[in-house]
Amino acid sequence: xxxxxxxNPSIMTYPVFSMGxxxxxxxxSLHAENRxxxxxxLRSSSSSSSCSDGIVYLVGGTAxxxxxxxxxxxxxxxxxxHYLFGVKEPGFAGSINVKTGExxxxxxxxxxEYAVIMGSIETCEEIQKRYGVDKVMYLDQAEDFLMCHCTSxxxxxNDSDEDGDEKKSSHNGVVLLCQGTNxxxxxxxxxxxxxxxxxxxxxxxxxLAECRVIKTPNELSLLRHVAELSSEAHVEMxxxxxxGMMEYQLESIFRHYVYYHYGCRxxxxxxxxxxxxxxxVLHYGHAGAPNDRTIQEGDMCLLDLGTEYHxxxxxxxxxxxxxxxxxxxxxxxxxxVLQAQKDVIEMLKPGVSWVDCHYxxxxxxxxxxxxxxxxxxxxxxxxxxxxxxxxxxxFMPHGLGHFIxxxxxxxGGYLPNHPPRSPLPGLxxxxxxxxxxxxxxxxxxxxxYFINALLDEALDVNSPLAKYLVTDRLDQFRNSGGVRLExxxxxxxxxxxxxxxxxxxxxxxxxxxxxxxxxxxxxxxPELKRTRLTFV
Numbered sequence: 158x159x160x161x162x163x164x165n166p167s168i169m170t171y172p173v174f175s176m177g178x179x180x181x182x183x184x185x186s187l188h189a190e191n192r193x194x195x196x197x198x199l200r201s202s203s204s205s206s207s208c209s210d211g212i213v214y215l216v217g218g219t220a221x222x223x224x225x226x227x228x229x230x231x232x233x234x235x236x237x238x239h240y241l242f243g244v245k246e247p248g249f250a251g252s253i254n255v256k257t258g259e260x261x262x263x264x265x266x267x268x269x270e271y272a273v274i275m276g277s278i279e280t281c282e283e284i285q286k287r288y289g290v291d292k293v294m295y296l297d298q299a300e301d302f303l304m305c306h307c308t309s310x311x312x313x314x315n316d317s318d319e320d321g322d323e324k325k326s327s328h329n330g331v332v333l334l335c336q337g338t339n340x341x342x343x344x345x346x347x348x349x350x351x352x353x354x355x356x357x358x359x360x361x362x363x364x365l366a367e368c369r370v371i372k373t374p375n376e377l378s379l380l381r382h383v384a385e386l387s388s389e390a391h392v393e394m395x396x397x398x399x400x401g402m403m404e405y406q407l408e409s410i411f412r413h414y415v416y417y418h419y420g421c422r423x424x425x426x427x428x429x430x431x432x433x434x435x436x437x438v439l440h441y442g443h444a445g446a447p448n449d450r451t452i453q454e455g456d457m458c459l460l461d462l463g464t465e466y467h468x469x470x471x472x473x474x475x476x477x478x479x480x481x482x483x484x485x486x487x488x489x490x491x492x493x494v495l496q497a498q499k500d501v502i503e504m505l506k507p508g509v510s511w512v513d514c515h516y517x518x519x520x521x522x523x524x525x526x527x528x529x530x531x532x533x534x535x536x537x538x539x540x541x542x543x544x545x546x547x548x549x550x551x552f553m554p555h556g557l558g559h560f561i562x563x564x565x566x567x568x569g570g571y572l573p574n575h576p577p578r579s580p581l582p583g584l585x586x587x588x589x590x591x592x593x594x595x596x597x598x599x600x601x602x603x604x605x606y607f608i609n610a611l612l613d614e615a616l617d618v619n620s621p622l623a624k625y626l627v628t629d630r631l632d633q634f635r636n637s638g639g640v641r642l643e644x645x646x647x648x649x650x651x652x653x654x655x656x657x658x659x660x661x662x663x664x665x666x667x668x669x670x671x672x673x674x675x676x677x678x679x680x681x682x683p684e685l686k687r688t689r690l691t692f693v
Contacts, residue, residue: 172289174243174467176420181382183467185289187375188243189260191368195241196255198364199333208360210330211255212306213241214299216349220247233423236563237335237346239468240369244288250299250349251290254306255333260290263299300351306330307355331355337362340571340578341559341588363572369562370569371596376562377647379469380598384645384656385689386421387463387471390414391659392675394460395666400479404430404448407460415464425470425565429461432479436638437606439555452479457487457638463565470565472600474643475659481670483663486529486634490605493525494640495661497603499684501557505601505646505653509593512576512584515557516540518603519549519583525605526552530630537625548622550583551615554608558600559588561645567598597648598656606639607631644685655686 171189173182199208218235222228232247242251248265262285267278281293294302307330334348336358348358372380390411397410408428415421429442432452436459442448452458456479463471476494478487497518504517520539526532527539534542542548560567570589571578579585593599612631615622644657660669662682669675680690 172287174245176466178420180420181379181466183243183379184375185243185287187373187379188241189289190373190375191240192253192260193258194368194373195365196253196258198368199255199360202360202364208255208331208333208357211333211357211360212303212330213253213255213333213361214303214349214351215241215251215335217242217244217249217251218247231422234468236468236568237365237369240365240563242288242290243467248296250296252299252303259292261302262288262290262293263296263302264293265296300353303332303351304353307332307353329355331357333361334358335362335365337366339568341566341568366568366572369567370560371594372562372598372647373596376469377596377598379467380471380562380645380647381656381689383421383464383466383469383471384473385658386415386419386466387473388658389418390464391460391462391473391475392669394462395475395477395660395669396672398452398458398477398479398481398670400452400454402452404432404435404450404452404458407452407458408442408448408462411460411462411464419464419466421464421466423465423468425463425465425472429459429474431460431638432456432458434636434638435459436476436640437608439606454480455484457640459639459641461641461643468563470561470563471645472561472565472602472643473645473657473659474602474604474641475666476640476642477666477670482667486637487640488663489525489529490634491640491663493522493528494603494605494642496525497521498601498642498644498661499682501601501603502644502646502653502655502686503684505593505599505648506651507593507595507648510576510590511557511587511593511599512579512590514601515584515587516543516549518557518601519543519553522552522603522605523549531627531634532625533627535625542625546622546625547582547584548615548625550581551611551622551626552605552607553603554583554586554606554611555602555604556583556587558602558643561598561600593648595648595650599646599648600643601646602641602643604639604641606641607634607637608639609635646686653686654688656689658687658690661685661687 171184171186173184175182215238217238220229220232250263252261272278285293332353335346336348337346393414394407394410407430427442430448431438431441433456435441436457458479459476461474463473500517500521501514520543523539576590644655647654660666
């Protein structure tokens, strides 16, 4: 039942990354394309005069030890460095000449003992071949190399020496370094400290982040693969779920499946396996709540797990009844969330605002809650409840979704010259408010939760929302948790393509949990745009 996707054979001249057997082959041309995209943007940027003689320099991640011990957790490359170079080892740096495109990697000089404990030390030639770059030097040579670039003036400037020193300095090379703030974490990306006079830390960060927002065909192909294999692993959890299991046993099934069959060693984020009331805890699964509840009769299970291959990730959520059959109330909530997904996928295309998509999702969920008798609209339309009253945020306090790529919450959500973050409830949690463009890959993850803290606040005597909520009916849903459905979706030139191939309709979920076959022969929800669902 594994459908392995064969890559285009014409690209096999580049070195490839793969985990052996039938695992996906990532051509290193993927990173070469990312580098060309960056230098083309740099050349055409408004301050291009300053960087036509520029050299981009990035330092990769370093191996760390746990606290004061010698335990070294498995290294995972820093994402900007991975995006440009695809290097899996720690301690590297890399440069790209803006004018020529020449790419140089700088490897650490490893001590002799390395060969005894860690394996043979690779030569510069071996590394250069493996990553398909122009040359490889040692990290301790990087500063001289960059200094050389900054001081060797181009030939045409040497002809006119009488113009004096002014002309000289204006044509000196400059080293472009990354510096900026990640809009999801608020953390800074700090530039390396270099003893070099000509350094620019203003230009690179926003341009490089913007490069990562729009995916190339090679990146799209890899992201689709990871979404598809993660979908298979979700189906496996659905099939094997039983009353009396522990939540972490579902997590274990997923981890084993993606690693054993597809070579995915790292998760993209901490797995969330919230069953029963835990399904309303948005980031359940952390060390203090380690997916350790027993799954009980009547529970809804909310499973949010994604893995990564060559640092490109997936982020998928399925929700299903632990016993394999939905109750009427569960169907009411579940189909409201599914309708939200369908409505968003229907409208998702270039030119559409992500904030409008978020509103559309909330409208679908509120309509379902009105049908269930939990919400009463009184004098308002559903749109007014959503846009003016922000009632939707009581049931869906998070944003509709986020960009995904080399990071689960991928960069570029709030860059200069794009819409700013809203201060309103729910909307302030949106990880982007951008206008959609072809080549963006974004998660569509509407949810409906019964979170006591938010419900109590909305029912407070002074709350303007209280009159729209039906207390007795709401009480029947308290502590039932929540439902979230999350797909990885790519924006295409005239719509979108859903890379996630999980069972989604009530019939599909019950069919799979009852031992039915998947993927199906016929797609019963074409509006979800799972274009490769029946692909064999």
